[in-house]
Amino acid sequence: MEQYVIKGGNPLVGEVEIGGAKNAALAILAAAIMTDETVHIENLPDVRDINVLLEAIREIGATVDRISPTEVKIAGVTIGNISVEYEYIKKIRASYYLLGALLGKYKNAEVPLPGGCNIGSRPIDQHLKGFRALGASVDIIHGAVVAKADHLTGKHIFLDMVSVGATINIMMAAAMAEGNTTIENAAREPHVVDVANFLNSMGANIKGAGTDVIRIQGVEKLHGTTYSIIPDQIEAGTFMCAAAATMGDVMVKNVIPKHLEATTAKLEEIGCQVEEFDDAVRVVANKRLKRTNVKTMPYPGYPTDMQPQFAVALVLAEGTSIVTESIFENRFKYADELARMGANIKVEGNTAIIDGVQKLTGARVSAPDLRAGAALVIAGLASEGITIVDDIVYIQRGYERFEEKLRSLGAEIEKVSSEKELKKFQLRVG
Ligand SMILES: CC(=O)N[C@H]1[C@@H](OP(=O)(O)OP(=O)(O)OC[C@H]2O[C@@H](n3ccc(=O)[nH]c3=O)[C@H](O)[C@@H]2O)O[C@H](CO)[C@@H](O)[C@@H]1O
Numbered sequence: 390m391e392q393y394v395i396k397g398g399n400p401l402v403g404e405v406e407i408g409g410a411k412n413a414a415l416a417i418l419a420a421a422i423m424t425d426e427t428v429h430i431e432n433l434p435d436v437r438d439i440n441v442l443l444e445a446i447r448e449i450g451a452t453v454d455r456i457s458p459t460e461v462k463i464a465g466v467t468i469g470n471i472s473v474e475y476e477y478i479k480k481i482r483a484s485y486y487l488l489g490a491l492l493g494k495y496k497n498a499e500v501p502l503p504g505g506c507n508i509g510s511r512p513i514d515q516h517l518k519g520f521r522a523l524g525a526s527v528d529i530i531h532g533a534v535v536a537k538a539d540h541l542t543g544k545h546i547f548l549d550m551v552s553v554g555a556t557i558n559i560m561m562a563a564a565m566a567e568g569n570t571t572i573e574n575a576a577r578e579p580h581v582v583d584v585a586n587f588l589n590s591m592g593a594n595i596k597g598a599g600t601d602v603i604r605i606q607g608v609e610k611l612h613g614t615t616y617s618i619i620p621d622q623i624e625a626g627t628f629m630c631a632a633a634a635t636m637g638d639v640m641v642k643n644v645i646p647k648h649l650e651a652t653t654a655k656l657e658e659i660g661c662q663v664e665e666f667d668d669a670v671r672v673v674a675n676k677r678l679k680r681t682n683v684k685t686m687p688y689p690g691y692p693t694d695m696q697p698q699f700a701v702a703l704v705l706a707e708g709t710s711i712v713t714e715s716i717f718e719n720r721f722k723y724a725d726e727l728a729r730m731g732a733n734i735k736v737e738g739n740t741a742i743i744d745g746v747q748k749l750t751g752a753r754v755s756a757p758d759l760r761a762g763a764a765l766v767i768a769g770l771a772s773e774g775i776t777i778v779d780d781i782v783y784i785q786r787g788y789e790r791f792e793e794k795l796r797s798l799g800a801e802i803e804k805v806s807s808e809k810e811l812k813k814f815q816l817r818v819g
């Protein structure tokens with residue numbers, strides 16, 4: 390079992406290059422099977438979730454040619470199977486995007502339901518409502534969603550809540566439906582826009598992505614394309630928060646600063662200087678951080694995927710901060726782990742009340758999920774002494790070469806997989 394071992398206390402200083410957005414890439418890879426022609430995808434993040442989804446895509450018969458860690462060519466022409474194995478769904482929620490893609494192209498899909506996961510329940514009723522509105526019959530049989538249609542017909546669909554997953558899944562299913570579809574109360578996240586741009590580059594006719602009304606004019610066929618995925622706003626935000634929590638000075642490169650505005654605004658509120666460039670942001674923290682409140686919201690609000698990382702900065706800020714999580718009910722599992730490092734954090738329902746402390750001290754902690762795991766690494770970097778983070782498999786789901794990138798900023802962090810390696814690190818850092 391791999392672990393991170395960290396000797397904290399170094400401010401992060403330097404430049405870091407951000408990879409492609411995991412949450413855009415997962416949907417784009419699924420959408421790539423909607424043409425028989427070859428799709429060439431660039432700026433792919435080199436993370437575990439991507440590898441799992443590519444396996445699932447291979448398993449249904451598509452040809453997958455991984456040219457490099459950040460590039461892949463996919464051809465759907467060889468697909469011979471419309472059912473996805475539970476094994477993949479169990480590992481990554483985003484396999485459910487194959488539902489919209491398969492239904493859209495083959496009018497037939499069988500994909501197991503994603504279970505409740507470690508950040509809370511993940512219902513997909515809105516996805517299914519959208520498929521039914523387009524004319525598909527949708528049944529749950531032996532734990533799988535079985536969706537079928539002779540043909541799909543465009544419809545006016547009003548989502549009951551803002552859902553990234555439902556917006557993307559319906560957009561994919563509607564891309565090749567007959568006639569026009571309108572999705573109202575659509576999610577506006579940058580990854581929704583990226584998927585729409587990708588589908589349009591394959592010949593789809595989707596307008597309005599990035600607003601809450603998306604209009605899709607169905608087309609008969611999609612064609613091959615070459616497409617580069619947007620930078621990962623969450624990876625970028627994670628490094629921004631790491632700079633803040635460690636009193637660092639970090640230039641975060643290859644980003645779209647507009648996508649980071651919610652994080653930038655919060656970091657400024659707590660006293661960081663954030664400078665924006667065309668495709669980079671620089672975060673400088675040179676005085677004790679100040680308290681603030683934060684509430685997660687759909688885009689352009691503060692992202693739920695950035696909640697735990699920012700909370701670590703608040704743990705070290707002067708005064709009392711309140712963090713409200715309004716998207717997922719179980720995203721404070723890092724609180725007890727942070728408390729073991731000396732944080733003063735109390736969770737009540739969907740809020741965490743944080744009384745800032747002057748310092749944290751390293752401890753052995755366990756990553757409860759992807760972003761909470763990243764937050765614990767940040768806490769370790771900002772702590773006195775040694776921190777060991779267990780269960781880093783969660784972190785590897787969404788961060789490429791995390792320890793390597795952090796080391797390039799001066800962090801003392803190592804990935805170890807045995808007691809011997811752990812001891813070696815401890816001896817080296819003293
Ligand atoms: C709005 C939001 O912040 N979405 C985030 C969510 O997307 P993800 O697509 O996973 O989640 P959704 O946007 O679909 O869910 C938003 C909310 O709607 C509820 N819901 C959703 C679909 C449905 O059919 N029924 C239903 O009740 C969910 O339980 C949740 O409370 O997690 C992703 C990974 O962490 C993030 O990248 C997204 O930015």
Ligand SMILES: C=C(OP(=O)(O)O)C(=O)O
Pocket residue numbers: 412481482483506508694759760787
């Ligand atoms: C929770 C996340 O991913 P997923 O929705 O795929 O579990 C995330 O990206 O923070």
